[in-house]
Amino acid sequence: MIIDTHCHIYYSEMDNAEEIIRQAAENDICIILNGTDPSSNREVLELSAKYENVYAALGYFYSFADEITDEDISLLDSQLTNDKVIAVGEIGIDYYHTKDNADKQKELFEKMIGLAQKHDLPVIVHSRKAIQDTFDILKKHDVVGSLHCYQGSGEMAREFIKLGFYIGIGGPVTHKNNKKIRKMLKKIDINHILVETDSPYLTPEEKRGEKNTSLNLKYIIRKIAEELDIEEDKVIEITTDNAKRLFNI
Known part of the structure; x- marks a missing residue:
């Protein structure tokens, strides 16, 4: 079994979502669907109820920091x-597009962490151009999880690992011009790595120009194995065990 620990394979993102989920099941791939707002969260719940190989992660994304209400939080x-x-x-949190609402982004992030603590669940964290603020917030809370599509340094990755976090590795590790991720990968232990696709985004180099799917995990696994000089089967075994341990699957 392989576990795609982060993707968005639902109808608001992909017309053929259920076909991709069925293909994943045929290839012994379990997928963790990540919602980002009330609408996508509903889709995630519906698909996870319908398919045995689908698990649900629900949350509110930074881009909705100005819109989410108390009613949404209760839901x-x-x-x-x-x-x-x-x-x-x-x-x-994400400062790539704007930092104007940084306080609201951080406030929403902390509310999400609070819900994770209440329900004894790990968190799946997006951080872009906001690594230090992300670290400072997570350090204040007793919570574990994964850093999705991690873009920081190896040194910073090790600091997140000390907090109980795993590092999500996806399609960008295969991109020819992304030496930074491959350099970071070699500075952390594989026992702290998860594989992910962020489907339909972040397509591996081999499929550039196409929508990404969980079936492309093989390219990510191949590149990790190549960079760490270990067998692909070992990458699958260890990263799957990591995901099972973190997400209690």
Whole structure:
């Protein structure tokens, strides 16, 4: 079994979502669908109820920091009791497009962490151009999880690992011009790595120009094996065990 620990394979993102989920099941791939707002969270719950190989992660994304209401928070609180929910995510902070609402982003992030603590769930964290603020917030809370599509240094990755976090490695590790991720990868132990696709985004180099799917995990696994000089089967075994341990699958 392989576990795609982060993707968005639902109808608001992909017309053929259920076909991709069925293909994943045929290839012994379990997927963790990540919601980002009330609408996508509902889709995630529906698909996780329908398919055995689908698990749910529910959360409110940074881009909704100006819109989320107390009613939305209460709704999410109730949804997190669902048996197929294994994490709070995708959540986090992102200053790439704007830092004007940084305080609201951080406030929403902390509310999401609070719900994760309440329900004893790990978090799946997005952080872009906001690594230090992300670290400072997570350090204040007793919570574990994964850093989705991690873009920081190896040194900073080790600091997150000390907090109980795993590092998500996806399609960018295969991109020819992304030496930074491959350099970082070699500075952390594989026992702290998860594989992910962020489907339909972040397509591996081999499939550039196409929508990404969980079936492309093989390219990510191949590149990790190549960079760490270990067998692909070992990458699958260890990263799957890591995901099972973190998400209690």
